[in-house]
Amino acid sequence: MIELKNVTKKFGQLEAVHNLSLCLEKGKITMFIGPSGCGKTTTLKMINRLIEPDEGDILVNGESIFTQEPVALRRSIGYVIQDVGLFPHYSVFDNIALVPRLLKWDEKRIQTRVDELLDLVTLNASYGKKYPLQLSGGEQQRVGLARALAADPDILLMDEPFGAIDPINRSKLQDSFLEIQETIQKTIIFVTHDINEAITLGDRIAIMNAGHLVQYDEPNEILQNPKDDFVEHLLGADRNLKALSLEKIRDYLDEDAYLTVAPGTNPEQIKQKLRTANRKLALAVDENGILQGRYNLEPSSTQADGEKLSYDGQPVVMSRNNNLIEALSMMLETGENQLPVVTSKGKLRGVIKLTQIFAKVEAAKAEKNI
Amino acid sequence: MIELKNVTKKFGQLEAVHNLSLCLEKGKITMFIGPSGCGKTTTLKMINRLIEPDEGDILVNGESIFTQEPVALRRSIGYVIQDVGLFPHYSVFDNIALVPRLLKWDEKRIQTRVDELLDLVTLNASYGKKYPLQLSGGEQQRVGLARALAADPDILLMDEPFGAIDPINRSKLQDSFLEIQETIQKTIIFVTHDINEAITLGDRIAIMNAGHLVQYDEPNEILQNPKDDFVEHLLGADRNLKALSLEKIRDYLDEDAYLTVAPGTNPEQIKQKLRTANRKLALAVDENGILQGRYNLEPSSTQADGEKLSYDGQPVVMSRNNNLIEALSMMLETGENQLPVVTSKGKLRGVIKLTQIFAKVEAAKAEKNI
Amino acid sequence: NRKGDKTITVGAKDFTEQYVLGSMISVLLSENGFNVTEQFGTGSTITREGLETAQTDLYAEYTGTAWAVYLNRADEVISDPELLYDMVKAEDAANGIVWLAPAPMNNTFALAVRADDVAAYGDSLTSLAAYNNAHPGEIIFGISHEFYERADGFWAMADAYGMKVEESQVRNMDAGLSFEAIDRGQIDVAMVFATDGKLPKFNLKVLTDPQNFFPIYNMAVCVRQEILDQYPEIEEILAPLSEFDDESMQLLNYKVDAEEIPAEKVARDYLEAEGLI
Amino acid sequence: MSFFEFLQVYQSKIWLEFVQHLRIITISIPIAILISAPLGFLISSRPKLAKIVLNFASILMTIPSLALFGIMVVVLAPFKLGLGMTPAVVAISVYSILPITRNIYTALNQVSPSIVEAAVGLGMSRGQILSQIKIPLSVPVIMAGVRNAVILGVSVATFASLVGAGGLGSLIFSGISRTNLKMVVVGALLVSFLGIVVNYLFLILEDALTPAGLKIKN
Amino acid sequence: MSFFEFLQVYQSKIWLEFVQHLRIITISIPIAILISAPLGFLISSRPKLAKIVLNFASILMTIPSLALFGIMVVVLAPFKLGLGMTPAVVAISVYSILPITRNIYTALNQVSPSIVEAAVGLGMSRGQILSQIKIPLSVPVIMAGVRNAVILGVSVATFASLVGAGGLGSLIFSGISRTNLKMVVVGALLVSFLGIVVNYLFLILEDALTPAGLKIKN
Numbered sequence A, B: 001m002i003e004l005k006n007v008t009k010k011f012g013q014l015e016a017v018h019n020l021s022l023c024l025e026k027g028k029i030t031m032f033i034g035p036s037g038c039g040k041t042t043t044l045k046m047i048n049r050l051i052e053p054d055e056g057d058i059l060v061n062g063e064s065i066f067t068q069e070p071v072a073l074r075r076s077i078g079y080v081i082q083d084v085g086l087f088p089h090y091s092v093f094d095n096i097a098l099v100p101r102l103l104k105w106d107e108k109r110i111q112t113r114v115d116e117l118l119d120l121v122t123l124n125a126s127y128g129k130k131y132p133l134q135l136s137g138g139e140q141q142r143v144g145l146a147r148a149l150a151a152d153p154d155i156l157l158m159d160e161p162f163g164a165i166d167p168i169n170r171s172k173l174q175d176s177f178l179e180i181q182e183t184i185q186k187t188i189i190f191v192t193h194d195i196n197e198a199i200t201l202g203d204r205i206a207i208m209n210a211g212h213l214v215q216y217d218e219p220n221e222i223l224q225n226p227k228d229d230f231v232e233h234l235l236g237a238d239r240n241l242k243a244l245s246l247e248k249i250r251d252y253l254d255e256d257a258y259l260t261v262a263p264g265t266n267p268e269q270i271k272q273k274l275r276t277a278n279r280k281l282a283l284a285v286d287e288n289g290i291l292q293g294r295y296n297l298e299p300s301s302t303q304a305d306g307e308k309l310s311y312d313g314q315p316v317v318m319s320r321n322n323n324l325i326e327a328l329s330m331m332l333e334t335g336e337n338q339l340p341v342v343t344s345k346g347k348l349r350g351v352i353k354l355t356q357i358f359a360k361v362e363a364a365k366a367e368k369n370i
Numbered sequence C: 001n002r003k004g005d006k007t008i009t010v011g012a013k014d015f016t017e018q019y020v021l022g023s024m025i026s027v028l029l030s031e032n033g034f035n036v037t038e039q040f041g042t043g044s045t046i047t048r049e050g051l052e053t054a055q056t057d058l059y060a061e062y063t064g065t066a067w068a069v070y071l072n073r074a075d076e077v078i079s080d081p082e083l084l085y086d087m088v089k090a091e092d093a094a095n096g097i098v099w100l101a102p103a104p105m106n107n108t109f110a111l112a113v114r115a116d117d118v119a120a121y122g123d124s125l126t127s128l129a130a131y132n133n134a135h136p137g138e139i140i141f142g143i144s145h146e147f148y149e150r151a152d153g154f155w156a157m158a159d160a161y162g163m164k165v166e167e168s169q170v171r172n173m174d175a176g177l178s179f180e181a182i183d184r185g186q187i188d189v190a191m192v193f194a195t196d197g198k199l200p201k202f203n204l205k206v207l208t209d210p211q212n213f214f215p216i217y218n219m220a221v222c223v224r225q226e227i228l229d230q231y232p233e234i235e236e237i238l239a240p241l242s243e244f245d246d247e248s249m250q251l252l253n254y255k256v257d258a259e260e261i262p263a264e265k266v267a268r269d270y271l272e273a274e275g276l277i
Numbered sequence D, E: 001m002s003f004f005e006f007l008q009v010y011q012s013k014i015w016l017e018f019v020q021h022l023r024i025i026t027i028s029i030p031i032a033i034l035i036s037a038p039l040g041f042l043i044s045s046r047p048k049l050a051k052i053v054l055n056f057a058s059i060l061m062t063i064p065s066l067a068l069f070g071i072m073v074v075v076l077a078p079f080k081l082g083l084g085m086t087p088a089v090v091a092i093s094v095y096s097i098l099p100i101t102r103n104i105y106t107a108l109n110q111v112s113p114s115i116v117e118a119a120v121g122l123g124m125s126r127g128q129i130l131s132q133i134k135i136p137l138s139v140p141v142i143m144a145g146v147r148n149a150v151i152l153g154v155s156v157a158t159f160a161s162l163v164g165a166g167g168l169g170s171l172i173f174s175g176i177s178r179t180n181l182k183m184v185v186v187g188a189l190l191v192s193f194l195g196i197v198v199n200y201l202f203l204i205l206e207d208a209l210t211p212a213g214l215k216i217k218n
C-alpha cells in the first residue's frame, strides 16, 4: 500500500502538486489522469524519490520512504519513464537486462526473462540485438516497459507507458497486462491521458487538475457520478457508452427471450410455436447444446399472415466475455436488437438484448437516486 | 499535392517501407495509422528528405523533391517530430520563433505569432519564458506542435503530435486544428496511433502494416468496408459505433415523431391528443418556437387508463451538430429512446430517435450490398 | 647625435654571466647616448641566429663556442687563445660579424666536485681519473647535452685523461640543474663553466686541467659590421669589457648568483666603481 | 637574503616581467583562439579533413618549444620578427590548436541525434545548425578545451623569454641557471596567479556563453 | 656531412634515444592516466571539490617544465630519485591532470538529464550510474581529453633529457645547442612519429571503448 499524506511540491512559484493525500491500494491498479501539466509525473517521481516533496510524507507499506535508502527503494519499484529514456549505448537486450544484472541474476535466467519480456511487449526476439536509435517510437516505448518489468518489482510506476503504441499492440498489451496482474497482483500506478485506457485498466482512477486531486474512485462510480463539470468534460460526451464497456455480457444474459428448437424443425411449426409464446426469436440448438442457426419472425407484406420466418445458418454471436459496448456495436452492425451468446465451444448460453443494455444504464441511475 | 511513387526504404535487411505508392491530396488531412514499426515515421521523413529512399520518387506539387534544395524544401514543410526534439537551450518562445527568425520576420510579428500559437496549443503566454526541461511531457509536445506551425507552411508533417496530450486538451486541439484547417486548407500528413483521432480528423486514412500500404480510403469507407481482418482488428470491436461518430444529428432529424403543444396546455387534453395521434411524445413550444418542456406518455399501473403523462420542464436536448454517438450516449443516460434537437438559441428542430440510429447503419449496409 | 637617434639592440644569452655582460654593454651604450633595446635571456643558438639575421646588433660571445658551434669546426682543436681569436674573427668577417677585443677570461668547460671530495678525488682531472679507475662505477657525472655530444666533449676528455667511464655513470642534464644535483649528492662531478658564480656559492672546487684539454672560451663582444660602420665609437665605448679575467668575472657572477643582486645593478655598480660611468 | 628583501630588490624587475607576461598572453591567447576555433568548426562536419588536421595538430604539439622557437628565429627573420613577441604568439597559437580543435570536433559530433534531426527537419542550413544549435549545446565541452589551451598558453608564454620577449619566464629561467630558488618561485607563483586569473575570466566567459536552458538542473 | 651520412654515424644513438623515449612514455602515460582519470571521476559529482582540483591542476599546468624539474631535483633528492625516469614520469603525470580531469568532469556532467533520471529511477547507485551509464556515454569527450594529455606527454617527455632520463630530447637539445639542424630535425621527427603512433593507438582504444550503440548514425 502506498499512502501520500498532504504532499506538496513547488517549482518556484508554481505549485505542481498541492496538498495531495491519497491511499493507493496494494495489488490494485490506480490510474492517474488529468490535463497535461497537472502534476501526474511529479507525483509519480515523488514516490520513487526522483523528486523530493516540499511538504508531506509518503509511506510505502506503512514505512516512510524518506527513512529508506533511495537506491534500495527504487529497485523495489519498477519505473516506466514518460520520455522512455532508453540507454542509447546499450542494446535492447542490455537495456532490459539492466536491473536483473544489478540484482546479480545469473545470465541464463536473465536470457530467459528478457525473451519472456520481449514476447510480452509483442516484440520479436531478434529485437534484442538492436539499439534504441534503430527503433521506432512505439518500439522504444515497449522496450522501456519491458525494462521496468524486468526484475518483477512489487510496485510499478508507469508514466504513459502505452502513449506511443498503436491500437492493436496497445490492446494486446493491455490484455496481457491485465492477465498478468490477475495472477501477480502488483501495486500499480499508471499515468495515462487516454480515458478509455483509464477505464479499462483501472481498479481506481485518480483525476487530477492543476496540482489538486479532483476525484478518486472506481471507474464505474466516476463514470456514473462525475464530481463536477471538469470530470464530466474529461470523460467526454460519450461517457455513458464508456460505462457500458465495463459491463460483461455474462451478467446481462436473458434466457427467456427466445425459444430453442432442434435443427431441421419444420419452419411452419417454429412459426407457430413463436406466435404461441409471443416471441420473435428461435434458436436451433443440437443435442450438445451447440448453436446451429437462428430463426427470426419478421413482419412481411408479401406473406399472407403478415409475418415471415427467416433463417440464418451462420448467425452472428457474442461471447459471454464481450462487454456491452461490443454487443451494442454488433447490434448496430447486424441491425438485430438481440444477439445469441455462446461459449468458446459454441454452446448457447442465452441472448443479449438491446433493451437490456438500456435498462442497465437506467438501473444504475435508479440505484444512485435512492 | 504529394505523390509517392514506388518508394522503398531498407534498413539493412529490414524493408521499413515497401514499394509505397500514394497520392496525398492538396488541402486535405491524410492520417497514417498502423502498428508501431510499420514505417509511418520513415515515410514521413522521406517526404522532407530526412531519410533518402532506396528506390522510387516523391513529387511535391508535381516536382520531384530530389531535384530541390533540401533546406528550402524543408522550410516549406512544417515538421512535428515524434520524439518532440525541442532545443533544450532555447526558451519555449525561442523554440517557436525559430523558423520565423530563419525567415527573417520582424520581431514584432514574431511576438504576435508566438502568442497566437501558444494560445492555439492551449498554453498560457507565460510559458514563453520556460525552458523545455521545465515542461511536462504534454506541454513539450504542444510546444513542438507550435514550432512546426510557426511559419505557416503549406505542408505539414505531423508525427503523433497529440500522442502525450490529455483528452481535454486533445479535443480542444483537434477542434481548433479542424477549424483552422477549414480556412487555411493545408496539405497535412498526420501520423497517429489513435484510431478515433484518425477517424475524427482524417479526410483520408492510410493504413500501413509492415511497410506495406494496406488500405487508403475515406474514414467512412474504411469503417464500413475494412479491407481485411487486419484493418478490422485495427478499427476495434466497436467500429460501428465509431462510424456513428462521423454522422451529425442534423442529417437524421425526425419531425413527425412528436406533437407540439403550447406551454400550459391542459395535461388531459395533451394525453388525448397523443392517444389520437398514436404518439408518446409531446413537446411544449412557445410562440418563438423555443422548446419549453417535454411530456411523455408512459405506461402506469396506478393510473386507471394504464397510462400517465409525465412532464419535464428542463428536458435533455441535443444540438444539431452533435454526432450520433453522442446522441446514443445521451439516450443511454436518460433512458429515453428519442431526444428533442434544438438550435443554439433553443428553437426546436425535431427529434432524434434510437431506431433511426439503427436504421442508419442498416441503410449503409444495404447500400453496400447493392 | 641626439639620444634617440642612435638605436641599438643588445642581446644576452640565458645565464648569469651573459646578463651581467649584457647589462654592462647596455649601460655603457646608453650612458653614451644610445637608445638601447635589451633582448636578454635568449637561448644560446637563438642569440647567435638573432645576430646573423640582424634582429640583434651585438652581444658578448665566446671564441670557443663560435669556433665549434657556429663555424662548425669542433674537430679542429686549437689550444692557442690568440690564434683561436684570430681565426674566429677572420672567419666571422664573412658573416658580417665583427669580434671586438677579447678579454683574458676563459669561460671554458670544467669539471667541479664538492670541496669535501677533493681529499678523495684530488684537485685535478688526472687525480680524478685515477680515483675513478680505482673505483669503477662509483662516481656519477652530471654532464650537459652539448658537452656530452661534442666530439671535443666529455668522451674526448675521458680519453685524454685515461678515465674509464661507463655509460651508466653519466647523467645528461641541464647545466643549471646540475648545481642542485651535486649539492644534493645525486651526482658527484658536475660539468660547469669556469667563471660560474655558483661555484663559490655551492662551495665547489674546479678541477685543474693539466693537459689543457678544454678548448679556449675567451669572451669578446660581437657586433654586426653594419652597426659598427654606422657607430664606430662602439669599439671605444666597450673597450673596458676586454679587461675581465676569470677572477673578476667570477666575482661579478657570484654577486648575482649568491648575493642575489640584480645583474643590472651589479654591472652598474662595477662600472661606477671603476669610474667608467 | 630573505624572501622579503629579495622582493624589494627585484621589485621593479618582477613588475616589469609580470606586465610583459600579461601583454604576451593578452595578445596571443585571443589570436590563438581566433585561429583554432574556426578551424575546429570547419572540420566538425568533415571527418576526413578532421583526421588530417587533428593529426597535424598533434604533430605540432610534439615539437618542443625550444625547437619551435629556433625554427621561427630563422623563418621569421626576414620580417625582423624572429625574436620577441611574434614567435611567442605563434608558439602559443600552435600549441592551442590541438586542445581547442579536438574538443570542438568531439563536442559538435556528439550533440543528440534527435535534436539535430529536429533542426534539419525545420529547414535549418548546415551553418545555422552549427551556429544556433550545435555550438550553443557544446559550450561546456568546447570551453573545457579552450580553457585547457589557455592555461597551456599561459605556461608556454614562459618560454617567450628564450626568444627575447621577456615575461615571467626570464625570472624562472635565470632563477634556474642561478639556482636562485626565490626567483623561480616568484616567477612560477606569478605565472600560476595569471593562470588562475585567466582561468577565472574564461569561467565567466563560459558562463556567459552557456545558454540559460542548459544551466537548469533539477 | 650529408643527412644520410649523419644518419649512419648516429644510427645507434638515435635508436637508443628513440627506445628510451618510448620507455619513458610507455611507463609514464599509463601512470598519468591512472592518476588523472580516477581524480576526474571522483570530482565529477562534487562541484566544489572539482573547482578546487581544476584550479589546482591549472596551477600545476602553468609551472614551466624546467622549473618543475628543478623542484623535483631538490624534492626527490632524499630518495635519490631527483634525476632520471622518476621526475619525467611525475612531470608527465602532472601535466596530464588538467586536460584529463577537465574533460572527464565536463563530459560526465552533460549526459542527458532524462537518461540519468532513467538510471536513477531504475535504482542504480551513484557508482553504477557513473560506470555503466555516464562513463560509456562520455567516452568521446573523455578520450579527447586523454588523447590531448597523451600527446602533451609525448612532448613533455623530450624535457626528460634535462634531468638525465635521456630520450629524443637529448637529440633535440644537443642539436639546438650545437646548431646541428639535422639532429634537431631527426629528434623532432621521431617525437612526432611517436606522437602519431600513440595517437593512433589511443584512437583504437577509443574505438574499442566507445559502446556500439553510440556509433550508429543514420
Ligand SMILES: Nc1ncnc2c1ncn2[C@@H]1O[C@H](COP(=O)(O)OP(=O)(O)OP(=O)(O)O)[C@@H](O)[C@H]1O
Pocket: A133, A134, A135, A136, A137, A138, A139, A164, A166, B011, B012, B014, B016, B035, B036, B037, B038, B039, B040, B041, B042, B043, B082, B193, E218
Ligand atoms: N536507423 C534505423 N536503423 C535500423 N532500423 C530502423 C531505423 N529506423 C527505423 N528502423 C526500423 O524500421 C521500421 C520502421 O520504423 P518507423 O520509425 O518508420 O516506424 P513507425 O511506423 O513510425 O512506428 P511507431 O508508431 O512506433 O513510431 C521499424 O521496425 C524500426 O525498427
Ligand SMILES: Nc1ncnc2c1ncn2[C@@H]1O[C@H](COP(=O)(O)OP(=O)(O)OP(=O)(O)O)[C@@H](O)[C@H]1O
Pocket: A011, A012, A014, A016, A035, A036, A037, A038, A039, A040, A041, A042, A043, A082, A193, B133, B134, B135, B136, B137, B138, B139, B140, B164, B166, D218
Ligand atoms: N523542473 C521543473 N521546473 C519548473 N517547472 C516544472 C518542472 N517540472 C515540471 N514543471 C511544471 O510542473 C507542472 C507539472 O508537471 P508534470 O510533469 O508533473 O505534469 P504532468 O501531469 O505529468 O503532465 P503531462 O501529462 O503533460 O506529462 C507543469 O506545469 C510543469 O510545467
Ligand SMILES: [Mg+2]
Pocket: A040, A041, A042, A082, A159, B136, B137, B138
Ligand atoms: Mg507527465
Ligand SMILES: [Mg+2]
Pocket: A136, A137, A138, B040, B041, B042, B082, B159
Ligand atoms: Mg514513428
